[in-house]
Amino acid sequence: MLSIKNIHANVEGKEILKGINLEIKAGEVHAIMGPNGSGKSTLASVLAGREQYEVTAGEVSFLDKNLLELSPEDRAREGLFLAFQYPVEIPGVSTTNFIKAAVNEKRKYHGLEPLDSVSFLKIMKEKMKLVEIDQSLLSRSINEGFSGGEKKRNEIFQMAMLEPKLAILDETDSGLDIDALRIVANGINKLHSPERAVLVITHYQRLLDYIQPDYVHVLYNGRIVKSGTKELALELEEKGYDFITEGVDLNA
């Protein structure tokens, strides 16, 4: 589904990603872990197509298309979803209207008629249950005055509405208390299916108590320095990142 080959990327002239390779197949859950500043969020932004990030080398194919040639909106319409670490506020735009616009843009791209209000509301009601989100939240301006947990839940709700092929969760666990974490993780698990892949980006292993990854990768200084199964995450939790980062040649 997603194939990343030797990606290098700069931000403001500084190289952050220094040759990333990663293969994700449909149905798989991958976790990328790593210390702060290792390039985790940069990877997410590069995949989503953020313009401040300049890809200097490498290839990414997504569902057999050259991802790097697609605009951010087309990547989204193809089925790539990024749950933001810091979702932005858009005053005066209700969450419902925002999601409706997004859903219909995607349908238009795939040659489908826009959803009428009744069908849209029906689908919304179903998905609301998944992430235990409240109707009143959805009629408020998107993310405005939302608590940290509400913002993250709203991200997962949007994901449920957009039904992406690949969901990238950028530090979705940060700033969540244990209840919110459980709800968010539950939502993600319910959406997970054999056709869908999930890429979880996280600093801590605690989210992985709830979401079982098939593979865990450690990102350090712009490269994946170690890959393994779920046990790797537990090992990291126990020993800290030092046990991996020690001995990695920074200048190589």
Added chain:
Amino acid sequence: MKENQDPLEQAVSNDYKYGFVTDIDTDTIAKGLNEDVIRLISHKKNEPEWMLEWRLKAYAYWLTMVEPEWANIKYPTIDYQDIIYYAAPKPKKQLNSLDEVDPELLSTFEKLGISLSEQKRLSGVAVDVVMDSVSIATSFKEQLAEIGVIFCSISEAIQLHPELVKKHLGSIVPMTDNYFAALNSAVFTDGSFCYIPKGVRCPMELSTYFRINTENAGQFERTLIVAEDESYVSYLEGCTAPMRDENQLHAAVVELIAMEKAEIKYSTVQNWYPGDKEGKGGIYNFVTKRGICKGDHSKISWTQVETGSAITWKYPSVILKGDYSIGEFYSVAFTNNHQQADTGTKMTHLGKNTRSRIVAKGISAGHSQNSYRGLVRASKQAINARNYSQCDSLLLGDKCGAHTFPYIEVKNKTAIVEHEATTSKIGEDQLFYCRQRGIDPEAAVALIVNGFAKEVMNQLPMEFAIEAQKLLTISMEGSVG
């Protein structure tokens, strides 16, 4: 993937849908302004002597005045001798009903989304249509007359209701008020007149649609609305003009009078031709709008959505004379390319326990300059006067400007005046967030801007809110790449 450096910059292209010219036989007089021209206008309109005298007095006063220079706008000197002061589509014969209106005119207004034919009329909205210097048609006149509401062109009112016009015309905006008001008083050609009798709640929206058609013609309309005790009226004006390289002048005066417990809600969707991308052409829009809450517990509410005109100079104001009266001003001003807007309001608190509320939203794109200018004044007698002002500016791109000039004059200690102002830019973060959800940049900007303007849009009558929202979206087309 590398795209254009500044996606916002491109959002500012122009798609003015109303720029066509109607090819119609027009009765125009020669360019220039002098006493004879004013006599000619008055004669063509078959006006009574008092009206002509009034005009001449205004003209004499105007000659002694100088054009104001304090506004934050720049434009070449206007040559007042190079303007046509009267232009009227020639009627083929005397009209007995709307259905006899020239088909060319009907199709013009169809194109503008205003249907004049009896069957297709917007239900619940009575329309007076003014083209260049004259009113072409007014719908629902008879139905309104049955409940005592007078809704007609000001020319007709001068003929049929001279006492009412004489009593109120110039009582709120005197001819000596300012340069453009004096000019308007001298040469005004048409506009609307509404009179709502005591205790009547006007059952439909009253609306006037202003269209400039003739080249080099100026439009000088005059609107007067009188709401007697315990009456209510909601009035809306819209305006468009053809695309031309030359600037055209529009100088209007609007006066509102609300008696005891009366309420007037006045909404404007202003979409005069704004000029092209390089700033060539467009309407110079110099307008004086003022209302008085004369009676106790009366209310006047101005709502404006300003997207057109090369230059906008306009401060719809309220004089809060009656005790417990309320004045409101809700405004969205969108400027693009080289447009300049200096707009705001004046709230003058004279009565006790008067309240005013100002919500002004300025959106600037391209190379445009957008200024809010507002005055809140509370006199010594205005015990417990309250004002709340909120001025927000949104910038699209980094070549435009937003300015706020709030003036506050409070002469008594019991008055409370609050002013809040914010300036923000459409952030890369907001745009990217929308795009990541599959919304293209142009739709994203429209979404963000409409969200920003929502509080004001909500004040518009339902039928027009959707139109206004579309208009805002169209005006922004091309603002993003």
